Amino acid sequence: MSQNKQIATLLEEAADLVEFLGENPFRSSAYRNAARSLEAAAEDVETLAREGRLKEVPGVGKGIAIWIGEFLELGAIRELEELRKKVPPGLLVLRRVQGIGPKTLLMLHQTLGIASLRDMKQAIEAGKLEGLPGIGAKKIENIRKGLEYFERGAERLSLPEARELAGSAMAALAPVRGVRRIEVAGSLRRWQETIGDVDILCSADEPEAVIERFVTLEVVADVLGRGPTKASIRTAAGRQMDLRVVPDDSFGAALQYFTGSKAHNVKLREMAQGRGLKVNEYGVFRGEERIAGRDEEDVYAALGLPWIPPELREDTGEIEAAIEGRLPKLVTLEEVRGDLHVHSDWSDGSMPIEAVARRAKELGYGYVVISDHSRSASYAGGLTPERLREQWEEIRRVRKSVCGIEILAASEVDILPDGRLDFPDDVLRELDWVVASVHSGFKLNVTERMRLAMENPHVDMIAHPTGRILSRREGYDVDLEPVIAHAARTGTALEINCYPDRLDLSDANARRARRQGVPIVLGTDSHHAGNLEFMEYGVRVARRAGLTAADITNCREVSELKEGRKRLRVAEAPAAEAAAPRGATPRRASRKGPSSRS
Numbered sequence: 001m002s003q004n005k006q007i008a009t010l011l012e013e014a015a016d017l018v019e020f021l022g023e024n025p026f027r028s029s030a031y032r033n034a035a036r037s038l039e040a041a042a043e044d045v046e047t048l049a050r051e052g053r054l055k056e057v058p059g060v061g062k063g064i065a066i067w068i069g070e071f072l073e074l075g076a077i078r079e080l081e082e083l084r085k086k087v088p089p090g091l092l093v094l095r096r097v098q099g100i101g102p103k104t105l106l107m108l109h110q111t112l113g114i115a116s117l118r119d120m121k122q123a124i125e126a127g128k129l130e131g132l133p134g135i136g137a138k139k140i141e142n143i144r145k146g147l148e149y150f151e152r153g154a155e156r157l158s159l160p161e162a163r164e165l166a167g168s169a170m171a172a173l174a175p176v177r178g179v180r181r182i183e184v185a186g187s188l189r190r191w192q193e194t195i196g197d198v199d200i201l202c203s204a205d206e207p208e209a210v211i212e213r214f215v216t217l218e219v220v221a222d223v224l225g226r227g228p229t230k231a232s233i234r235t236a237a238g239r240q241m242d243l244r245v246v247p248d249d250s251f252g253a254a255l256q257y258f259t260g261s262k263a264h265n266v267k268l269r270e271m272a273q274g275r276g277l278k279v280n281e282y283g284v285f286r287g288e289e290r291i292a293g294r295d296e297e298d299v300y301a302a303l304g305l306p307w308i309p310p311e312l313r314e315d316t317g318e319i320e321a322a323i324e325g326r327l328p329k330l331v332t333l334e335e336v337r338g339d340l341h342v343h344s345d346w347s348d349g350s351m352p353i354e355a356v357a358r359r360a361k362e363l364g365y366g367y368v369v370i371s372d373h374s375r376s377a378s379y380a381g382g383l384t385p386e387r388l389r390e391q392w393e394e395i396r397r398v399r400k401s402v403c404g405i406e407i408l409a410a411s412e413v414d415i416l417p418d419g420r421l422d423f424p425d426d427v428l429r430e431l432d433w434v435v436a437s438v439h440s441g442f443k444l445n446v447t448e449r450m451r452l453a454m455e456n457p458h459v460d461m462i463a464h465p466t467g468r469i470l471s472r473r474e475g476y477d478v479d480l481e482p483v484i485a486h487a488a489r490t491g492t493a494l495e496i497n498c499y500p501d502r503l504d505l506s507d508a509n510a511r512r513a514r515r516q517g518v519p520i521v522l523g524t525d526s527h528h529a530g531n532l533e534f535m536e537y538g539v540r541v542a543r544r545a546g547l548t549a550a551d552i553t554n555c556r557e558v559s560e561l562k563e564g565r566k567r568l569r570v571a572e573a574p575a576a577e578a579a580a581p582r583g584a585t586p587r588r589a590s591r592k593g594p595s596s597r598s
């Protein structure tokens with residue numbers, strides 16, 4: 001690990017500790033910002049420190065410069081050591097469980113000595129939480145659910161983690177003598193939202209050499225099994241990876257088999273039997289004769305089917321659709337024309353607006369929004385209307401310096417506990433795009449609040465509609481069915497949030513929403529450099545939901561996007577107008593708004 005990375009890790013830890021101790025939130029975000037910019041810094045800290053240039057790193061002030069100095073000199077940071085003494089590590093793990101706030105946790109630690117996941121579970125089972133001050137039956141039930149959800153999720157890998165593991169293994173295996181083809185299989189190839197274990201398939205002339213390299217990869221902590229053509233390993237972090245090596249002329253059949261899903265394969269085999277054929281990992285057979293197996297396309301073709309994209313292989317109707325020739329033409333990353341959910345350093349992001357614009361342009365987009373938080377999201381540096389107007393000045397400036405891409409002025413406006421929006425209509429009216437989200441009061445009538453927000457003609461989209469965080473929390477107490485129905489009725493888009501630990505809407509929910517005619521938006525919710533690339537995850541969710549470019553708002557060019565905006569349609573449609581209690585906004589050119597570009 002480089003020293004920059006080491007220090008960044010320590011700063012992240014300090015941020016966690018400070019957060020846990022309930023200290024000034026600015027302190028923890030300062031640590032996190034510094035950590036990120038150290039990781040991104042081109043030069044190593046040692047050089048920077050020697051030349052007295054540490055403070056050139058964004059986010060590194062006097063205090064953190066001292067920390068870095070201590071680390072370089074002593075290999076430790078005194079203030080961090082002090083912080084560590086105040087918080088047992090098990091409590092930091094518990095802190096990530098939904099349903100337990102820091103105050104409760106600290107109290108349970110002090111009264112019951114709870115310091116780990118296991119302590120907490122045992123205390124609940126033994127009924128020790130009952131009757132403690134401020135802890136009702138409902139709260140205990142929430143903690144129990146949070147623990148279950150956390151433990152279930154912790155066993156599976158996130159997509160980025162799985163891709164990283166697979167990518168590094170494949171890079172190491174590809175140069176091994178005799179290797180011909182190598183691919184990921186299993187749930188990772190299907191882009192399932194979490195991954196049980198990583199499956200890799202390889203064709204090679206000398207399987208032993210590949211297996212030998214695999215079991216000696218740097219990440220390997222345990223070899224769980226090893227044979228002449230397959231092996232399974234476990235990493236130090238407890239992650240598992242399987243490798244299969246097959247002859248090149250059955251690579252297609254093996255890839256089809258090991259991609260799964262199991263349910264898809266079972267259905268496919270039944271269908272094949274009906275046609276007098278047999279399918280297995282070695283090929284497609286008519287009697288003794290092998291009629292396909294080298295390439296996956298041939299396997300499907302031998303069964304009379306078009307190739308089915310892996311994302312659809314879950315037995316949710318894709319085989320029937322393939323038989324009837326009505327597989328959807330799934331959306332691709334190249335068809336996405338812009339990003340409709342991006343934060344800049346004006347709120348809790350770290351990218352200046354200009355950097356967002358340049359990156360979006362590099363990605364080939366025609367447009368990108370700047371959708372910073374609104375004032376109620378104070379923890380995230382939400383903007384007041386005054387700051388928002390100042391931001392428009394900056395947007396106008398960047399529009400002049402970065403050409404060839406449209407920068408749309410937007411906001412991610414909070415849906416308040418009573419269902420009102422955090423900005424008045426006369427502010428929202430001037431924006432090019434309005435995202436509305438619930439960021440607080442997860443148990444307060446979320447369904448109704450979202451419905452109210454969607455009544456507002458300025459609200460173009462609801463972000464992360466269920467609020468789930470994969471492996472960490474279940475999400476809001478929201479009933480999605482009426483939310484979807486209301487989105488369809490008001491023409492409000494629902495987001496597939498592309499952040500890999502959100503993926504919200506999920507594939508199944510996106511499919512439901514689309515069936516009811518809801519426009520879908522892919523939003524990265526970018527906060528940092530590199531996050532705009534999360535678009536790929538959202539595209540994969542959309543593909544798993546069977547969506548085409550026509551279903552997705554940001555697969556349109558910017559002109560169509562503007563014309564299609566909800567408030568314009570609402571203004572023209574009397575029926576919908578009646579549904580907007582605060583009155584639909586007539587189309588009106590704004591003098592102050594960011595859209596006036598003269």
Ligand code: DGT
Pocket residue numbers: 185186187188192194195196197198199257258259260261262265266
């Ligand atoms: P995961 O690892 O839980 O995220 O899910 P998968 O789908 O990667 O499952 P895994 O790793 O157990 O197996 C990889 C693929 O191998 C699976 O998708 C289909 C195939 N496969 C494994 N076991 C069986 C089986 O007993 N029957 C059939 N038809 N296919 C199997």
Ligand code: CA
Pocket residue numbers: 186187188196197198199
């Ligand atoms: Ca797997």
Ligand code: CA
Pocket residue numbers: 186197198199242
């Ligand atoms: Ca496996």
Ligand code: ZN
Pocket residue numbers: 412437463464525
């Ligand atoms: Zn958000």
